Amino acid sequence: MDKQTITIYDVAREASVSMATVSRVVNGNANVKPATRKKVLDVIEKLDYRPNAVARGLASKKTTTVGVIVPDVTNMYFASLARGIDDVATMYKYNIILTNSDSNGEKEVNVLNTLLSKQVDGIIFMGNEITDKLREEFKRTKTPIVFAGSVDEQNIYARVNIDYTAAVQEEVKNLIDRGNKRVAFVCGPLEQAINGQFRLKGYKQALKSAGIPYDDKLVFETDDTYKTGTLLQPALMSVNATAAMVTDDELAAGIMNGMSDAGVKVPDDFEIITSNDTKLTEMVRPKMSSITQPLYDIGAVAMRLLTKLMHNEPVDEKDVLLPYGLMKRESTK
Amino acid sequence: MDKQTITIYDVAREASVSMATVSRVVNGNANVKPATRKKVLDVIEKLDYRPNAVARGLASKKTTTVGVIVPDVTNMYFASLARGIDDVATMYKYNIILTNSDSNGEKEVNVLNTLLSKQVDGIIFMGNEITDKLREEFKRTKTPIVFAGSVDEQNIYARVNIDYTAAVQEEVKNLIDRGNKRVAFVCGPLEQAINGQFRLKGYKQALKSAGIPYDDKLVFETDDTYKTGTLLQPALMSVNATAAMVTDDELAAGIMNGMSDAGVKVPDDFEIITSNDTKLTEMVRPKMSSITQPLYDIGAVAMRLLTKLMHNEPVDEKDVLLPYGLMKRESTK
């Protein structure tokens, strides 16, 4: 009546060998006589035996599961990374436990602890503001961690990103070269190092190279949402900005639609460049010019890196930078 | 040197009680004297003991983990469901193992088996074409399964959806009432029951009520992608369609942009209505009218239903239909 499970012991008995031998064939251990292997395999087939991964995890101290902490899967940027992660995880026989943190420090700590209690073999973290408390928790564990599409300004953790500073600098330079004297920098929370340090730095460098003084009235700190973007047009106009470097695609789409709705022509009256190159950039009209990032690859490479860490393989570079590009579409001249 | 872990045995010794007692206080069992509980709690705090979920899983046969099979997290529709699932999972102390199947029957079977070997307590499945092989695998397990946003034409599995047939019928009726004699039905793969049976049925019913003969030249079976949508304009024009009922938002956005690019005005020359009400509908211009679905809730309710199944609580209705709505935006007159 009850869920009767076939255990390794059952197949051992049926094949007249020991559990150890069954375990060996299941794990592909070479030290088994071919004839024995075949016999065991046949019984496994016949009994439809499936190894219990939990018991395996307890005995071997490996769960072949990795934890993935993401601010919100509903955000295309993170969804793309997550997809890359899952694909290479699958490739290496891992599964992922996916958890949404809403970039909330407390949730991040909780979630991290549950993942660790579940004995994940590794963790991929996304999120750009690392609270002290979180760093402390990270430090307490020996479980390998890699950041994906997320900077670590303390240079401690393995991570894979693009060079946000250079990319922003380059794009802002282009904007300036095209005659824009006042280009706005519209970003997510500045406490997030990726904005407040890396990207803002690129923005400032571009201004400096062009001999334009930095004006903090031109930087707009937002919550990265579409809705907020749609409301920004008046503020942007009031500081006489003629272009904007935006750090999130949905936010950028909001700004662009807000402009259009207010009769401001993009790109003729206002140029917009965005940062994540999600498919949204192509769906919106005009299509948005963007920094291109290999989103899927960032996730994929992060996961690959994590496998190396988990298997104690040597890694040459803990801070991997993937190439970025610049895709001109219709929101810039 | 080695990752020295504190076990339940360590705290038992330190608190001079038995493992059983420690286990009791960890699990909130009531039969522990308050003084003892406090003593144990103090030691747990002091030693920073964290229960090993794997060992727990082996002993109790519960992993507090559920498997989630999704075609592709990168699709906003599924990402929204997944978010709803994760949130209520967290609420009930579960974690989710998220796997992408690409709606590929073989992958689905593989993934299902890994999930089962990992002893997940339940499974949430998304995907609309259930191969015989997959059904067979489903049947073999006693692990509860619920479908989210996915139909089961055999009425076997617990599932939560909206009434796709009624929703489509209603919208097509509106299109017809507004004077469209030839409305196209543009959908994903017809093998998927949600399209080939439920939605198509609604389309046909609407035609029938209006006394319009069904013309299969007006149904366009696609792969649900944006790209495909952008290429559909000529075909749609060649059959003299003046409106389209589309089953996917990205696809619909593609069609709309394809129309606009070809100089066909939406909605004046061509009306479009889509089906999933993802945030994309608002980002695109003109904004797309859509059937509204409580995406997040579908996921949330599915997960809630699964918890009941996992805890052997009675469930009154295995086929839950959530309310849908119709949101008129700018792609219809």
Place this chain on the structure above:
DNA sequence: GATTTAACTGAAAACGTTTTCAATTTGCTG
């Protein structure tokens, strides 16, 4: 064919919990 060596196999101890069942305490009752 006797030795030596390499290949294969099995017994049993982990792994860190939960859970059953019996034993011990404690609190009441009269």
Place this chain on the structure above:
DNA sequence: CAGCAAATTGAAAACGTTTTCAGTTAAATC
């Protein structure tokens, strides 16, 4: 304060694997 029920506790057996170590068998050498 004996007697009994209820509340607490602990011992030990699961749970289903992996892994170590010793033993056994087969192959190779002379």
